[in-house]
Amino acid sequence: MNARHALGPAALCATLLCAGAVGPGRVDPPAGAGPDLTAAIDSTHPNWPRRDIVITVTVNNVGDAPCPRSICRVLIRNAHPPRQTLRRINKDVRALDPGDRFLFSYSIKLGLGLFEIEAAADADGKIAEADETNNKARLTIAGQ
Numbered sequence: 001m002n003a004r005h006a007l008g009p010a011a012l013c014a015t016l017l018c019a020g021a022v023g024p025g026r027v028d029p030p031a032g033a034g035p036d037l038t039a040a041i042d043s044t045h046p047n048w049p050r051r052d053i054v055i056t057v058t059v060n061n062v063g064d065a066p067c068p069r070s071i072c073r074v075l076i077r078n079a080h081p082p083r084q085t086l087r088r089i090n091k092d093v094r095a096l097d098p099g100d101r102f103l104f105s106y107s108i109k110l111g112l113g114l115f116e117i118e119a120a121a122d123a124d125g126k127i128a129e130a131d132e133t134n135n136k137a138r139l140t141i142a143g144q
Contacts, residue, residue: 035096036063036130037121039072039137046110046143053141056105057119061096063130069095073123074106079114079140086115093121110143117141 040058047053057074061067074089093102117139122129129135 034063034065034130035061035067035098035127036134037067037070037096037127038062038134039119039121041117041119041137041139043117043139043141046141050109051111051143052107052109054105054107055117055139056103057091057137058101058103059093059096059119059121060101061098062134064098066098067096067127069093070122070127071124072102072104073120075116075118075120076108077116077118079116083116090123110141112143115141115143 038060042056044054059072070093072091072093075085076087077083077085089106091104119137121135
């Protein structure tokens, strides 16, 4: 019986996870190492009769290293099929120190129906981050 069988599957998995092995030849950086951008969206309620809202997007660097300049992409789409993109906004985000944030706002007019608003920090994926899964935020709003 070799050492791998002697450990058992649960102990082997725990050993590999503690060692940081996440696939053949790949070791992920420790959590929090390097920059890590997150996105958040907030909006006002539709203003009747003008039907406009103000969207505020916040890009945070929650990592422990500075982050260079990047692009935040905001997409406004129909929430029901066909999910057409109605508007695309690209915003330059300045370099962010650890714990720093960047906010920007847009005013848009919504028609009738449901709309999905999505913000993606580092939309082009040019910055190597500790966690690439937290770059997007979505919000669904009903236009009146």
